[in-house]
Amino acid sequence: MWLAVLAGSLGCYLEKLLGYVLPPAVLAHDGVRRISGLMPVALLAALVAVQTFATGSSLTIDARAAGLAAAVVALILRAPFLVVVIVAGVTAAGLRALGMAA
Amino acid sequence: MTSPSAAASHRRQIHAKAISIGVATGAYALSFGAISVSTGLDVWQTQAMSLLMFTGASQFAFVGILGAGGGLLAAVLTAWLLGARNSMYAVSLAPRLDLRGLRRLLGAQGTIDESTAMALAHPEPVEDSRYAFWTTAAWIYLLWNIGTLIGALGAAAIGDPSVLGLDAVTAAALLALLWPRLVGRSMWATALAAAGVAVALTPVLRPGLPVLAAALVAVIASTLLGRRRGF
Numbered sequence: 001m002w003l004a005v006l007a008g009s010l011g012c013y014l015e016k017l018l019g020y021v022l023p024p025a026v027l028a029h030d031g032v033r034r035i036s037g038l039m040p041v042a043l044l045a046a047l048v049a050v051q052t053f054a055t056g057s058s059l060t061i062d063a064r065a066a067g068l069a070a071a072v073v074a075l076i077l078r079a080p081f082l083v084v085v086i087v088a089g090v091t092a093a094g095l096r097a098l099g100m101a102a
Numbered sequence: 103m104t105s106p107s108a109a110a111s112h113r114r115q116i117h118a119k120a121i122s123i124g125v126a127t128g129a130y131a132l133s134f135g136a137i138s139v140s141t142g143l144d145v146w147q148t149q150a151m152s153l154l155m156f157t158g159a160s161q162f163a164f165v166g167i168l169g170a171g172g173g174l175l176a177a178v179l180t181a182w183l184l185g186a187r188n189s190m191y192a193v194s195l196a197p198r199l200d201l202r203g204l205r206r207l208l209g210a211q212g213t214i215d216e217s218t219a220m221a222l223a224h225p226e227p228v229e230d231s232r233y234a235f236w237t238t239a240a241w242i243y244l245l246w247n248i249g250t251l252i253g254a255l256g257a258a259a260i261g262d263p264s265v266l267g268l269d270a271v272t273a274a275a276l277l278a279l280l281w282p283r284l285v286g287r288s289m290w291a292t293a294l295a296a297a298g299v300a301v302a303l304t305p306v307l308r309p310g311l312p313v314l315a316a317a318l319v320a321v322i323a324s325t326l327l328g329r330r331r332g333f
Contacts, residue, residue, distance in 0.1 A: 004174040005147050008164055009154035011178070012185035016157075017210040019192020020201060027193045031328055036190045037283075038292050038320040038327075040159055043184050044280035045293035046300035046316030047166050051273035054304045054312075056171050067270025068277065075281050082129040088274030092267030 063101035067092035116224060116234045123216050124241030127158070128249035133275050134161055135253025140268050141169040145254045152250040156243065157214050159279050160184040163313075166272050172310020180310070183317055191218040198231050212239025292323045 019027060052068045053059050067088035074084040095101040131152065138148040143165065151161050160181035167177040192213050198221065201209045212235070221235035257268070284290055296316040303312035 001143065001147060001174070002150075004164075004178050005143070005150050006154070008160070008178045008181040009151065009156075011182045012155045012157050012160050012188070013211060015182065015185045016188045016192055016213045017207070019189040019213070020196050020206055020210055022193075024193055024196065027189060031324060033190060034327060035320060035324040036187045038289075038323050039317060040184055040187055041280065041283050041289050041292050042296035042316050042320035042323070043163065043180060043313060044159060044276055044283070045296040046313045046319075047163055047180075048273050048276045048280060049297035049300045050170055050304060050309075050313055051166055051269070051276060053301055054170055054309065056309060057305055057307075059301065059304055063267070064270045064273060067267055068273050071270075071274035071277055075278065080129070081126060081275075081278050082132070084278050085133050085271045085274045089267035089271040092270030094267075096267070 060102070063092040063095045066095055066101060112230065113233060116220070116230065117237050120220065120234065120237040120241045123220070123238055124245040127216065127242050128245035130158055130275065130278075131246045131249025132253040132256075133271055134158065134165070135250040135255075136257035137162070137169070137253075137268060137272050137275070138165045138250075139254045139257040141165045143168075145251075145258055148254040149247070149251055152247045155181065155185075156211055156246065157185050157188060158246075159276075162272070162276055162279065166276060167310045167313060169269070169272060170309050172313075173308065176308075176310030176314060180313055183314075188213050191215075194218070195221055195235065198225070198228050199235060209235070209239075212236070212243065214239070214242070216242055288323065288327055292319060295319045295323070 048068070052064050053061065055062075070091040071084050071088040074087045079087070092101075134152070135148055138151065138161075139145060143151070151164065155161055155164075163184050164177045164181045167180055168174070192210065195209075195213060195218060199209055217235050217239040220238040221231045224230045224234040280293065284293060296319040299319055300312040300316045303315050307315065
């Protein structure tokens, strides 16, 4: 685990440093710029979907989906971050406590 | 030409904004610390992530992949892929920050979404841009790490994550990071396609890999957009 934490951290640091060290022309292509804008969108969306619907290798709809739906509503209402995550957590935990969802 | 007092009051505004951004990211850090510890990292490993990796989306992704049963390699690769945008931030900041030596090594670590946005939002004069970058980076670094520690210690004291709905909190935290990026049809289309690919591949690939496969969606979307614009 420590190895992964340190390798992940070192890589993320070097990525930051790279932009200062490399000549600008290397990274200033439109293609590179476009893909670096799309990459976080694709990865975060995939992570949201997997965190919500995957349990190991099987797909389930459980209290997490209700929590996510509550988070979407909170985001549409422009709630601050802490409210968004608390609403999601309370919704999921509440449904479980009431025995209405796994 | 602005008067010295007007310049000083502008600096105070920048500083106040930097503090408020720092406080807001401290709230993210609380949930990161809690999620990380409930995923199985200890408090030290969690704190090392915030001190050393210090880029929120990568940190959430790393512990999210591990929490979903993914392997360490998949977690590291996803964190790197998400961190790649910081290279682009550095490219746009480099000419105005003009960092050398130790300051460059420090400034690199502070190159994240919020500090970049603040530096670019205050382009003139260049001293204000630098001030915005450094104050935002410093406040976030401080409060991100304090928030992480509190969240980690809190979760270590509580124990079972599902009681608090912490598994649902992970998805909500990632969604909150995604939300402000969903501007325009191409971003929405990319997000929905990536989510669909990840869900579709979940039954057939090992945990962690469906997310990495969704990175290809970004590559394909970028190619399609490039072709449409004639590059």
